[in-house]
Amino acid sequence: MQLQNELTERLGLRYPILCAPMGAVAGGRLAAAVSRAGGLGLIGPGYLGTDWLDAQFEAAEDVRIGVGFITWDLARSPERLDAALAHKPAAVMLSFGDPEPFLPAIRRAGARVLLQVQTLEAAERAAALDVDFIVAQGSEAGGHGADRGLFPLLPAVVDAVAPIPVVAAGGIADGRGLVAALALGAHGILVGTRFYATEEALGHAAAKTLLVSGGGDATVRTQIFDIVRGLSWPSGFTGRALRNAFTERWHGREANLRAAVPQEQPRYAQAARSGDLNTAVVWAGEGIDLVHEVLPAATIVERIMREADAALRNLTRHAPGP
Amino acid sequence: MQLQNELTERLGLRYPILCAPMGAVAGGRLAAAVSRAGGLGLIGPGYLGTDWLDAQFEAAEDVRIGVGFITWDLARSPERLDAALAHKPAAVMLSFGDPEPFLPAIRRAGARVLLQVQTLEAAERAAALDVDFIVAQGSEAGGHGADRGLFPLLPAVVDAVAPIPVVAAGGIADGRGLVAALALGAHGILVGTRFYATEEALGHAAAKTLLVSGGGDATVRTQIFDIVRGLSWPSGFTGRALRNAFTERWHGREANLRAAVPQEQPRYAQAARSGDLNTAVVWAGEGIDLVHEVLPAATIVERIMREADAALRNLTRHAPGP
Numbered sequence: 001m002q003l004q005n006e007l008t009e010r011l012g013l014r015y016p017i018l019c020a021p022m023g024a025v026a027g028g029r030l031a032a033a034v035s036r037a038g039g040l041g042l043i044g045p046g047y048l049g050t051d052w053l054d055a056q057f058e059a060a061e062d063v064r065i066g067v068g069f070i071t072w073d074l075a076r077s078p079e080r081l082d083a084a085l086a087h088k089p090a091a092v093m094l095s096f097g098d099p100e101p102f103l104p105a106i107r108r109a110g111a112r113v114l115l116q117v118q119t120l121e122a123a124e125r126a127a128a129l130d131v132d133f134i135v136a137q138g139s140e141a142g143g144h145g146a147d148r149g150l151f152p153l154l155p156a157v158v159d160a161v162a163p164i165p166v167v168a169a170g171g172i173a174d175g176r177g178l179v180a181a182l183a184l185g186a187h188g189i190l191v192g193t194r195f196y197a198t199e200e201a202l203g204h205a206a207a208k209t210l211l212v213s214g215g216g217d218a219t220v221r222t223q224i225f226d227i228v229r230g231l232s233w234p235s236g237f238t239g240r241a242l243r244n245a246f247t248e249r250w251h252g253r254e255a256n257l258r259a260a261v262p263q264e265q266p267r268y269a270q271a272a273r274s275g276d277l278n279t280a281v282v283w284a285g286e287g288i289d290l291v292h293e294v295l296p297a298a299t300i301v302e303r304i305m306r307e308a309d310a311a312l313r314n315l316t317r318h319a320p321g322p
Numbered sequence: 323m324q325l326q327n328e329l330t331e332r333l334g335l336r337y338p339i340l341c342a343p344m345g346a347v348a349g350g351r352l353a354a355a356v357s358r359a360g361g362l363g364l365i366g367p368g369y370l371g372t373d374w375l376d377a378q379f380e381a382a383e384d385v386r387i388g389v390g391f392i393t394w395d396l397a398r399s400p401e402r403l404d405a406a407l408a409h410k411p412a413a414v415m416l417s418f419g420d421p422e423p424f425l426p427a428i429r430r431a432g433a434r435v436l437l438q439v440q441t442l443e444a445a446e447r448a449a450a451l452d453v454d455f456i457v458a459q460g461s462e463a464g465g466h467g468a469d470r471g472l473f474p475l476l477p478a479v480v481d482a483v484a485p486i487p488v489v490a491a492g493g494i495a496d497g498r499g500l501v502a503a504l505a506l507g508a509h510g511i512l513v514g515t516r517f518y519a520t521e522e523a524l525g526h527a528a529a530k531t532l533l534v535s536g537g538g539d540a541t542v543r544t545q546i547f548d549i550v551r552g553l554s555w556p557s558g559f560t561g562r563a564l565r566n567a568f569t570e571r572w573h574g575r576e577a578n579l580r581a582a583v584p585q586e587q588p589r590y591a592q593a594a595r596s597g598d599l600n601t602a603v604v605w606a607g608e609g610i611d612l613v614h615e616v617l618p619a620a621t622i623v624e625r626i627m628r629e630a631d632a633a634l635r636n637l638t639r640h641a642p643g644p
Contacts, residue, residue: 119539120611139461140471149462149471149608151502152493152538156611171474180473180502183633216474217441286471289442289478311505316638 003308006165007187010132011090011112012064014038015305016188017178018114018167019195019297021068021093022143022283024048028059030200030297035063037301042066042093047073047231050083057087064090066111070144071097072234078102085109093135096144096237103130114167116190118146118237120156127161134161135190139221140171142193142285144239147221151184158185171216173287175307179315191304193285198297204275207282208294210242216286218243224250225281227257228268240285245278325630328487329509332454333412333434334386336360337627338510339500340436340489341517341619343390343415344465344605346370350381352522352619357385359623364388364415369395369553372405379409386412388433392466393419394556400424407431415457418466418559425452436489438512440468440559442478449483456483457512461543462493464515464607466561469543473506480507493538495609497629501637513626515607520619526597529604530616532564538608540565546572547603549579550590562607567600 007016017039019026023046031041043056043065053067067084071094074080081102084092092106095116106113107130116135117123126134136157138150150170158166168181169190181189195201197211221238224247241247246268250257257264271279295303329338339361341348345368353363365378365387375389389406393416396402403424406414414428417438428435429452438457439445448456458479460472472492480488490503491512503511517523519533543560546569563569568590572579579586593601617625 120537121539138471138473140474148538149460149493150473151460151471151499152462152495152608152611155496155498156538159612171471173474174477176477176506177473179505179637182637183501183505184498215442216470216478217443286474289474290481312637315501315504315634 005187007133007167011040013040015301017301017304018042018066018188018190020044020169020190020192021066022192022196022201023070024052025196025201025203025283027200027202028056028061028065030195030198030202031056031065032060032063033198033200033297034195034301035060035065037298038305039301040064040066040090041297042068042091044068045080045084046070049077050080053080053083053087057084066091066093066114068093068095068114071095071099071102073097074102081105085111091132095135095137097234099126099131100129116169117157119148120153120160123157124160127164131164133165133167133187135167135169136186137190138168138170140240140286141169142196142219142240143283144233144237145170145221146236146238154181154184154186171285171287173285173290175304175309176311177287178304178308179311191300193283193287194291194300195297196284197291197294198300199294200297204277206275206277210277210282211284211288211291212293214242214284214288216289219284219286219288220247220251222247222251223254224257227254228261228264230261230265239281239283242282242284244282246280327509329455329489333362335362337623339623339626340364340388340510340512342366342491342512342514343388344514344518344523345392346374347518347523347525347605348390349522349524350378350383350387352517352520352524353378353387354382354385355520355522355619356517356623357382357387359620360627361623362386362388362412363619364390364413366390367402367406368392371399372402375402375405375409379406388413388415388436390415390417390436393417393421393424395419396424403427407433413454417457417459419556421448421453422451438491439479441470442475442482445479446482449486453486455487455489455509457489457491458508459512460490460492462538462562462608463491464518464541464562465605466555466559467492467543468558468560476503476506476508493607493609495607495612497626497631498633499609500626500630501633513622515605515609516613516622517619518606519613519616520622521616522619526599528597528599532599532604533606533610533613534615536564536606536610538611541606541608541610542569542573544569544573545576546579549576550583550586552583552587561603561605564599564604564606566604568602
């Protein structure tokens, strides 16, 4: 299937598929694999520093990739943006916080700007800024996000920010989702969790196994993993994760967890170090129902395009035109 | 646009568009208007009794319509099913509770069965029953529902219950949504809130005005309107409503509201009677961003099909095939 539009043209892609900058999971190998396959991979430093960025750009071996920051955390150590821009990323994605202070430097470096929003109101504010693309992220997404469902949010954002191209994010894991996103007015998709369950993604092999075996019914949006780690996320944002013993114990008891942080934080940190995923978080989107095996990232890109082609043929067969 | 499939064929429809049985809002006039326009309207008795059912079937003037029940509430006064079946509905939809006791009577009456589910696990259980269609309802829906986002839930349900045709519900308000639902594997759509803002819908004119002026960012899934009315909804279900002074006061303070029910219930009932929508609930889905005016129901059906045609042409233009 051929699919060229303002997104693929401005980013120089064969396919309108972006790999989400999942913090500490989307490293250089994954990003480069997605880019080589025709999409665009974005590395995700999360809360990590310039050393991680340099190492992951190196791991990408000069393949054209992008990078995505947690905006409020970037503001705490903004030197990371300069470190990333020194590697000439194709695009910089900013999510969760005030992007304005960072836009001039990204522009000067010649990178495209992707701004991720979670509400219609934030999309309207984003449209007033100098950005190339707006990413509309639904509540279905793994990791941090907010409460609006992608299906109605996406066309509302498309209408509100036109003619800025919109990328759909949150719970998209196959080619049916690509065609649905395009039907709702998006120019492409940003895929996270599906690319977590790849050979190239960083992170515990045990986490990838859980993504394959787990289901969307067993994910939850929660603040508890931020509370226990002492992270000061702005209000309104939660993280979608697999339910585990830690969510069973603390989700819905946030005030109690805040009071227990002095005891719980070191225990949590130890569990995270040792890979105890009954306690430590595994971020996961609701799209994991569609994740049945760990695959090479390139296979996923090819499969999405093949599935999209089939979905489109199916649509036109059902609806042969007026 | 022509669009015929197992859903339209088995229900005898021109278009795969169903009007949701919104409790006390989807009456006979609305249901008949949607059916006359080529879809299928379902009346929604909600917690109301046989008098209401008889009156609304009469208001539909022998146009072929369906009816949808809150299953756990139907179990409290099951004579309502017989009253409805006496009117020879085209279909009976059951949501929220155990449908099994009601299926034989519906079958004997020759009506089609639509079973609405909110999780993949419930869909798997539904597929083992004798039902014609499964409705996959996303969290975006107005009124009662649960937590899963439609975009990833829908294809997972389609895969799990095949070959049973699936209808998509929750936050769908235009033709882009119809095409997206078809791309994700649905056979049609169930539309609620968009049909609430019609001339034919029951309910306060002031509520319809709020649906037009309001936005999806300002809706919330909450239990408080059930708590204050003393309704015993099964756990896991909440209702999506417009935020108002009552949600600002009580949402997140459910335990306090439970304790205050003796004082709050009569005040709430008075507000509901007098149409004070700062207190009384206005159920609304996240799709209200796409609702810009109160229209005749037939206009909405025609518009959805026209928009779907445009969305499909747009898709095939972007993706001219392999």
